[in-house]
Amino acid sequence: MNKIDIRTVEVTQYVQPLREGGSMPAIVKADDGFLYVLKFRGAGQGKMALIAEFIGGELARAIGLNVPELVFMNLDDTFSKTEPDEEIQDLLKFSVGLNLGLHFLSSAITFDPIVTPVDELTASKVVLLDSIISNIDRTDKNTNLLHWNNELWIIDNGASFYFHHNWDTWKNHLTRTFPLIKDHVLLKKAGKLAEAAELINQLLTKEKLDDIISNIPEDWLSVESEKMSPKEMRAAYVEFLTTRLSKMDQLVKEASDAR
Known part of the structure; x- marks a missing residue:
């Protein structure tokens, strides 16, 4: 890896x-x-x-x-x-x-779902990614996607993982799926959800998750008023993501039904 x-x-x-x-x-x-x-x-x-x-x-x-x-x-x-x-x-x-x-992607333009092309597998991967990270902010009103060099680029994931704004209740989110996927800007184009799910499960191994989470700066995880330590927060992010990936079949069904 x-x-x-x-x-x-x-x-x-x-x-x-x-x-x-x-x-x-x-x-x-x-x-x-x-x-x-x-x-x-x-x-x-x-x-x-x-x-x-x-x-x-x-x-x-x-x-x-x-x-x-x-x-x-x-x-x-x-x-x-x-x-x-x-x-x-x-x-x-x-x-x-x-x-x-x-x-900074100079001369990039905001993704327009009506005129900007995107292939079904890419759209499916974005939809499932946002289901996994509970991203509420990739809609027609605010796509948070760019078109640059004839390719789709992902930006602005800051509205994801909203459970971490209240660590006291974060475990409640482990049992949930993501019904708000019905508002996703790429949902209509996401025609290869099953194929995307298989790829995502292959690529997002426990080792990959640990690697990403371990790179979060300690300073960002240090909150004076917070009971949880940075180490506990890192473990929580990994547990959340691992749980979401274990529910991949449910996420795929939820997105398919919403289509």
Whole structure:
């Protein structure tokens, strides 16, 4: 198994905000010379959204979907001091430390389900991925998909794993499926769910899950008010994903029925 290797880079320039949704991501430049879309730890859903973004992105990559490179991005305190916009200034101030960046896909366009082609197997893999990670935010209104170089690219998984916003009740989610899949933007195109399920089960081994979860920065899992330790949280993410994969037949049936 090829282990994932996540690079850490330094933010060197704040280029411009992307005023989309409540998280206020931004295009930034890093010390490797590349542009990234920076997701801030100081935004609305905080570090939990970064964890969801990271796990969802690396799971997507593991099952053969296109995902921009994910990097950990260090942001120092100098940027907030020179930012004139008060809202952005606060966001930068509360995001000092380790954040998450996605390689910026220049000239990519938002996926349009009416005009953008996507093959049935790819659509099926995306649908089942979002069932597994309980992603509520891949709909006609907000596709969170890009079309770049004639290919479909997966972005914005931050609304997944919503159980982790209340760790006291996380085990309740182990017995559930994902009825909200009925609203998925690619559901109508997902004509190869059984084939996709077989591939996903082959690729998302326990070793792969452990590898992805072990790469979550300790800092993101450390919450003063939380009873669970980072080690316990890692184990919970693995248990959640393992349980979801064990229910693959139910997820496939749920998506098929919704179609």
